[in-house]
Amino acid sequence: MxxxxxxxxxxxxxxxxxxxxxxxxxxxxxxxxxxxxxxxxxxxxxxxxxxxxxxxxxxxxTVPFADGDEAGFSGVTLAHNVDSKAEVDAILGTVEEVGGRLVKPAADTFWGGYSGYFADPDGHLWEVAYPLLTAE
Missing domain, CATH: 3.10.180.10 (2,3-Dihydroxybiphenyl 1,2-Dioxygenase, domain 1)
Incomplete structure (x- = not known):
């Protein structure tokens, strides 16, 4: 594969x-x-x-379908990397205006980047991240 x-x-x-x-x-x-x-x-x-x-x-x-609201975390997130912290903030600032939900406001991360999360109208989680890369 x-x-x-x-x-x-x-x-x-x-x-x-x-x-x-x-x-x-x-x-x-x-x-x-x-x-x-x-x-x-x-x-x-x-x-x-x-x-x-x-x-x-x-x-x-061919998997079971549970009708109604699924509770809990599905175990999957999607990620979108951008070129700046300002771009992370701009995207997350738009999400609620277009029908999504801010899940985690953008902040500096333990891995050295800057990111936040939103959920689309069906609850699928997206991370918007600015990955700070440092040369060693």
Missing amino acids: DPRLTLVTLGVADVDTAIAFYRDGLGFPMQEREPDSDVAFFTLDGTWLSVYPRKLLAEDA
């Missing part, structure tokens, strides 16, 4: 809400889709992001 990631699919409660958040709110470029399609694809730098109804994604993977 090639060591690369080509597509991340998020199981969502409502595809139109996810489109509004990712395309309209965060500005992710979206591929054209049929109006009644169950899936939407966003072109990212080097990979793709798709949103698909959570129940249908569970069925596709």
